Amino acid sequence: MVAYCVVATTDVAEACKGVNIAVMVGGFPRKEGMERKDVMSKNVSIYKAQASALEQHAASDCKVLVVANPANTNALILKEFAPSIPEKNITCLTRLDHNRALGQISERLNVHVSDVKNVIIWGNHSSTQYPDVNHATINTNTAQKPVKELVADDNWLKTEFISTVQQRGAAIIKARKVSSALSAASAACDHIHDWVLGTPKGSWVSMGVYSDGSYGIQPSLIYSFPVTCEKGDWNIVQGLKIDEFSREKMDKTAEELIEEKTLAKSCLN
Incomplete structure (x- = not known):
């Protein structure tokens, strides 16, 4: 029998510890009156932090799927700040x-x-x-x-x-x-x-x-x-x-x- 453990946490380091597959669903949505740069700025901040946590704590073969929009560019930001994750291991959802x-x-x-x-x-x-x-x-x-x-x-x-x-x-x-x-x-x-x-x-x-x-x-x-x-x-x-x-x-x-x-x-x- 295989035992599974679910960890609910707001600690990004704990969430990323040893993960083999990371599905990134968090992002900042565009709201009424916001300019594209405002949305991008918030997502750059979010994905820079997420990438750093994956870089430090994820398994070496970690596969990453970015779901949160703008998904393609969020994935690109993540790749920039998680250089040890192979480029073929970072994807976005289409x-x-x-x-x-x-x-x-x-x-x-x-x-x-x-x-x-x-x-x-x-x-x-x-x-x-x-x-x-x-x-x-x-x-x-x-x-x-x-x-x-x-x-x-x-x-x-x-x-x-x-x-x-x-x-x-x-x-x-x-x-x-x-x-x-x-x-x-x-x-x-x-x-x-x-x-x-x-x-x-x-x-x-x-x-x-x-x-x-x-x-x-x-x-x-x-x-x-x-x-x-x-x-x-x-x-x-x-x-x-x-x-x-x-x-x-x-x-x-x-x-x-x-x-x-x-x-x-x-x-x-």
Whole structure:
């Protein structure tokens, strides 16, 4: 029998002691009347402290998932102040957006969500993210068929589908007055599960990871890519054809991340 112990603490050092997986859900949300720099300044302070605690107390192989927004840039701040944690061990959550994209396609085609595979969320976990179905497929009784072929409506795929996924979080807050905490928790579990245990053969998922320059994205950004996972490691899916529409969307969200990175650095001074 395995005994588990839950420690509830406000001591960041105690919370990080010996951890192998850290899911960072704390952050300062933007409030009415606040400027982006105000929010970034508070999150820089929070993630600088969290990173220092992980640096000093976490296990050497600690895997980190940042959930709190701005998730990509919070992860980048954490990486800056926890230099001993390998860059491949610091990620941010875009699986929530990935799952939402799967849901939109399954609803449109009236298929089970598990039959939809290989959608992609490129870029930032923000309203500039790019949900991409150019390489997505549907499992049918006889074969895998392209989502684009089955939807047969490029206008919907390039407009309503994208905007619905991009704005889903805001729509939930507007309707419920609170964020989609349960959906985010489920997505975080999906992210960690696949990272640790691996993705099914022939499938990929979306994760915010440290860019190595793949697909022309500036290195040193935490950017969402399609990845496969195996034996606790992730690798960016390579060789996907990128059309002009996708290129523009991917670059736009990268530009926002560069702006956020610059803003975060200015808050450190």
